Amino acid sequence: MSAYEDLAGLARRAAHDAFRLGRPAMWDTPLDRNSARQAAVLLLFGTLDGSPAPAGVPLVPADLDMLFLERATTLSAHPGQVAFPGGGVDPGDASIIAAALREAKEETGLEPDGVEILGVLPEVPMPVSNFIVTPVIGWWTRQTPVAVVDYGESAQVFRVPVRELLDPANRFTAALNRGGRSYRGPSFLVNGVVVWGFTAGILDHVFEELGWTVPWDVSREIPAPI
Numbered sequence: 001m002s003a004y005e006d007l008a009g010l011a012r013r014a015a016h017d018a019f020r021l022g023r024p025a026m027w028d029t030p031l032d033r034n035s036a037r038q039a040a041v042l043l044l045f046g047t048l049d050g051s052p053a054p055a056g057v058p059l060v061p062a063d064l065d066m067l068f069l070e071r072a073t074t075l076s077a078h079p080g081q082v083a084f085p086g087g088g089v090d091p092g093d094a095s096i097i098a099a100a101l102r103e104a105k106e107e108t109g110l111e112p113d114g115v116e117i118l119g120v121l122p123e124v125p126m127p128v129s130n131f132i133v134t135p136v137i138g139w140w141t142r143q144t145p146v147a148v149v150d151y152g153e154s155a156q157v158f159r160v161p162v163r164e165l166l167d168p169a170n171r172f173t174a175a176l177n178r179g180g181r182s183y184r185g186p187s188f189l190v191n192g193v194v195v196w197g198f199t200a201g202i203l204d205h206v207f208e209e210l211g212w213t214v215p216w217d218v219s220r221e222i223p224a225p226i
Contacts, residue, residue, distance in 0.1 A: 011119025041086030046140030114142030176224035
């Protein structure tokens with residue numbers, strides 16, 4: 001099957017509750033659902049525009065990529081972290097999907113009309129910031145230029161070949177010890193930045209569900225960039 005078919009199949013399984021995403025939260029902290037805010041992130045897959053990708057990861061096409069942004073270091077929440085485009089659902093948003101597309105346009109400048117929505121994945125609690133996040137899977141059918149829209153919000157907007165994310169050479173366990181608590185979770189070192197925490201947890205679980213994961217050495221640790 002093609003990557004598109006794999007992703008569409010994943011969305012169909014999610015619609016029928018055939019799997020549940022894990023809980024890649026920073027700490028094992030209870031979530032107050034009465035006060036938690038709904039949020040959405042866009043997992044946008046597309047076709048590269050000629051950038052090279054590793055040849056040794058054959059499970060996905062060499063030209064398949066994903067869109068990310070690096071949050072500004074001046075933000076109060078998750079400063080400097082790599083994330084999917086997305087954010088909180090506003091009262092004017094017609095749906096979770098509409099919220100994901102609006103946020104992606106505001107953060108990267110992409111045109112929502114060029115994105116085909118394949119479906120949504122199960123909600124993921126994010127207790128560290130009291131959000132309940134819904135990942136939305138999109139396919140970039142008509143690609144438009146993307147860039148940082150507001151440097152007060154984002155430091156960079158970039159695309160990464162999925163093969164680079166799957167390459168065992170780029171996979172590590174991020175380790176963080178703070179306040180007497182320890183965190184260990186999957187991470188990806190790509191584009192000169194470390195993808196870790198919530199975003200890496202989503203990626204890791206989605207790749208496993210798709211059957212794309214290449215075995216990697218979980219004993220290789222790097223400090224979480226915080």
